[in-house]
Amino acid sequence: MDGSATGGGIEVEALVREFKNGPRAVDGIDLEVGQGEIYGFLGPNGAGKSTTVLMLTTLLPPTAGSARVGGFDVVSEGPRVRATIGAALQEAALDPLLTGREHMRLQTAMHGLGKEERASRGGELLERVGLAYAADRKVGGYSGGMKRRLDLALALAHRPRILFLDEPTTGLDIQSRTALWEEVSRLAAEDGVTVFLTTQYLEEADALANRVGIIDHGHLVAEGTPAELKAEIGRPTVEAVPRSEGERERMAAVLARFGERAGSSPRGVAVRLEGGESQLAEVVRALDAEQIAIEHLQLHAPSLDDVFLAKTGRSLEGAGEDQPEEAGAVGSA
């Protein structure tokens, strides 16, 4: 990673997308992604992630602002942007009647690869994503994970310098998810591909991204490395479960002395420790002094969900339920 957004990177300035009779799906975001970097774009459903991706991939014109992808302007140099990028959009858009190999052949041909290169590139990518064994099977019979891996292979057909992945692991089992993460990490580390990845999974952003941007209601509310963002929040959470259900209220009153309430399991009580993890011993002593028997006590390091909560006042889980669906480029015309 060279940290430069020019060439193989992404530069976004005051980007806005407004839909007719609707709210601003994207409301003036600024961001910069360096070459070879994996940038995690985190937010709930309807936050503006997919709309941003559609603008950066030239499938949706911005209402205002500017964006350069791979050094090219997304509005005035659309064809050059498209030649530079690969994209796997939100749904794995595949034809159930075609085989994996036929998809590769079509995609490589559309990108103008020569006849011999088409076959070799297709075979190489199917091998790389672990689909060589199913290459001649119709995609309609593929599992969700296989479809996502084929989607990724198709996005890489023309050796793009920048890859957009819009919620690539949504709905996948943990095994398929991990396999995809490994391939994305390898692409960035070994091939120097810049990856712009949207996700609503905290652990995905945490595991994959060099830097994370958190978007909510079309605004970029936080940005930094996962470690920086967590450090900014700083405070760990302590969660305690009383041995007796009847002691829960008393336990909550004791813990309230150490910080504000945080989300916990149904039987437990959690607070964000104002004084940091060194307060843990005091918490135990206070509970002991009140003779509250503890069944379970756990210290949680700050998570990206804590960051999201601190920045938006809501937990990421379920945060998107009150937000409108985003419109897709082709579907919205």
Next chain:
Amino acid sequence: MSGSLRTQVGHLAHRSVLRTLRQPAQIVPAIVFPLFLLAVNSGGLEDATNLPGFPTDSYLTFILAVPFIQGALFSVMNSGTDLARDIETGFLNRLALTPLRGAALLSGLLAGSFVLGVVQAVVYLSVGLIAGAELAAGAAGALVLVVLSVSITVAFGTIGLFAALRFGSGEAVQGLFPVFFVFLFLSAMALPLDLLTTDWFHTIASVNPVTYLLEAIRSLLIEGWNVPDLALGFGIAAAIGTIGMLAASSALKTRLVRT
């Protein structure tokens, strides 16, 4: 046509043909339904040949033109629903991210209609001849009949593409099917135009382009080589195809909002 455009058209056409051949549910009704109506009509309306001025004594030969048009109407539905599905699933977005040219997409998609049109025309003509219909224009006429039928099928296919791009939904495209059948019923489908004595019906049928498509096909079956009728039939197919293609191209520009 440049090399890259030729490659794009070729691959999209290949996909369209594969899709058509891999969906028996598209091919079978498009062949069976018109043949079923052919059997019903030719059996039930045979006495119409006794009307003074009726051009042939075989109602089967007269009505054999109808399946070619009915089959072409299926083309509207098939080409349209295929493209609408591409829009709904995001496959069109995938193609939009490549250096795809609009002309390549539309031409490639019509390849499926072309193949279906050839299969339909050969089956209808073969079944008709086996059942006893005449083909006054002979073997060369059979070839021209297939070419005309395919032209009509592809021309109607462009309307399906336009509908899919305009509305973006397979249901909307399928909703057009009955509308197009009204065009067929309000034409000289069951009787020659001259024998339609009800004024309003005669007026509508005489301005309905489907009438002239039927007459072009009938000219080969009943008369032999009637150049003006054939020219009119090919001309109308070309006009429908051109208008449909222009409308589809315009709708594609709106649909593909890529910068």
